[in-house]
Amino acid sequence: MSGHSEDPVAEESQRFFTFFNLSMVLVAITGLEIVIIYVQSFEGSTIIGVLFATSILKFIGVVWWFMHLRWDKILNTVLFLMGLVIALGTFFAVIFMADEHPVVEEFKVTKIEDDWKSGTDYKSGDFVAVDDKFYQASADHTADKNWSKDMWNEVSGIPHLISWKISTADLIEINSKRPENPFYYQYNPAQQDGIVGNRVAILDEEGKTEDFRIKVRSEAFWVENN
Amino acid sequence: MSDAAAHALDHHEPVTSTGIPNKKVLMWAFLGSDCMFFGTLISTHLIYRKISATVGGNFLDIRDVFDIELTSFSTFILLASSLFMALAVSAIHKGNLSSTRWMLLGTIIFGAIFLTCQVYEFTHFVYAPGNELTLSSYRGEPHVFGSTFYVLTGTHGTHVAIGVFWLLGWFVYSFTGRMSTAHAIDIECCGLYWHFVDIVWIIIFPVVYLMEYAF
Numbered sequence: 001m002s003g004h005s006e007d008p009v010a011e012e013s014q015r016f017f018t019f020f021n022l023s024m025v026l027v028a029i030t031g032l033e034i035v036i037i038y039v040q041s042f043e044g045s046t047i048i049g050v051l052f053a054t055s056i057l058k059f060i061g062v063v064w065w066f067m068h069l070r071w072d073k074i075l076n077t078v079l080f081l082m083g084l085v086i087a088l089g090t091f092f093a094v095i096f097m098a099d100e101h102p103v104v105e106e107f108k109v110t111k112i113e114d115d116w117k118s119g120t121d122y123k124s125g126d127f128v129a130v131d132d133k134f135y136q137a138s139a140d141h142t143a144d145k146n147w148s149k150d151m152w153n154e155v156s157g158i159p160h161l162i163s164w165k166i167s168t169a170d171l172i173e174i175n176s177k178r179p180e181n182p183f184y185y186q187y188n189p190a191q192q193d194g195i196v197g198n199r200v201a202i203l204d205e206e207g208k209t210e211d212f213r214i215k216v217r218s219e220a221f222w223v224e225n226n
Numbered sequence: 227m228s229d230a231a232a233h234a235l236d237h238h239e240p241v242t243s244t245g246i247p248n249k250k251v252l253m254w255a256f257l258g259s260d261c262m263f264f265g266t267l268i269s270t271h272l273i274y275r276k277i278s279a280t281v282g283g284n285f286l287d288i289r290d291v292f293d294i295e296l297t298s299f300s301t302f303i304l305l306a307s308s309l310f311m312a313l314a315v316s317a318i319h320k321g322n323l324s325s326t327r328w329m330l331l332g333t334i335i336f337g338a339i340f341l342t343c344q345v346y347e348f349t350h351f352v353y354a355p356g357n358e359l360t361l362s363s364y365r366g367e368p369h370v371f372g373s374t375f376y377v378l379t380g381t382h383g384t385h386v387a388i389g390v391f392w393l394l395g396w397f398v399y400s401f402t403g404r405m406s407t408a409h410a411i412d413i414e415c416c417g418l419y420w421h422f423v424d425i426v427w428i429i430i431f432p433v434v435y436l437m438e439y440a441f
Contacts, residue, residue, distance in 0.1 A: 009319075009320050009321075012316045012319050012320045013316075013320070015312075015316055016313065016316060019309055019312040019313060019316070020309065022309075023305065023306065023308070023309035023312075026305045026308075027302060027305055027306075030298070030301055030302060030305060030431075033431075033432060033436055034294070034298050034436070037294070037436050037439040037440070040439075044440045044441040047436075047437075047439075047440040048437060048440055051432040051433075051436055051437065051440070052432075054432070055428055055429055055432050055433075058425075058428045059425050059428055059429065062308060062421050062424055062425045062428065063421075063425060065312075066308055066311070066312045066417075066421045066424075067417075067418055067421045067422070068315075068414075068418075072246075073244065073245060073246050075244050075246060075251070075254075076246065076250065076251070076254045079251070079254040079255050079257075079258050080254050080257055080258050080261070081258075082258050083257065083258025083259050083260070083261035083262050084258065084261045086261075086262050086265070087261040087262045087264070087265025087266075088265065090262070090265050090266060090269055091265050091268065091269045091272075094269040094270075094272075094273050095269065095272060095273065095276075171280065171285075217279065
């Protein structure tokens, strides 16, 4: 690679600074990796991307300078790369084998605000809004002419319908992004393909779809809406 | 001709038709094969981390067990040991036996600190109250994480231990009065092995430890 030095001892002395500087850079990069983890203000995929890039940088730094490939014959690099390429091939083949990422095809959170209407057939569990209050039917019945609380229980909160449609998953997790309006639900669907589901949530405050996160997992792959 | 080869020739080291000393070619070929070895171990860990992501019905959160401060410290120690190793190789090429000896000692001490941290870490993991991570279970529930984790990091630790004993051998040999620049290629091969152990950890640390904190 580099040419033969006239004075190998002098060149070895110069390498001291190369080694020292490289060592400081490696420490700084490792520190950066740890800080990124501690800060926790980046997306998971961003963090993985940064860790991947910094690891490659450190790897190249050590192999190229500490292990003298920078100054050695190309054959050593080839010998090492042969093993490395096979190792990387094995790695990617295994990691992406049978890879099927789940897809959140639909996710919606809507407030249930159907006004009570006389003559309507209500089923047990249905929700209605009357004078800014929300009620849940305690039994199947047909509404009278005038509003009466007899067949209804007042709910302490605002009912919302959360619905989802997912391509494939073995674990579904839904939670509110707003601490002041808490909600958490997790379940393992009985059927793992073409999942359609919904759930009524009584929330403290009115919520929108954007206020909620759905995370779905298929095998090891976690996918979430943002 | 490269410097390293020139040095080797200066030290009457037998070379192949490629102009590279036999020992060095052998070491690079070995390191290439060791790449495949660690490649399979890392792949195995990641694939099982993917397909066995829950334990007892809950998402496996290994951060309750990991002590990232300790592991970060031992990572810095291993990186620093690589600097000592590079300087030891540099010193023996220059014929400075005293400096070689000190740099070897520094590498040995830092390697030993890394091993001590790993032994402490493993002991801490296995006996962590409420979060016991054994070879076959996590928090008392059967799980494969411990198997792949201990085998991967344990194999790396074994490599470090072999490196420490190898360096210790040269350190002791340096007191016999028979050590000279003729042994530069031996120290260099030892250094290649040590740096390789370092780069394996450079991969293991983010992949096995830091990535657990990414989500």
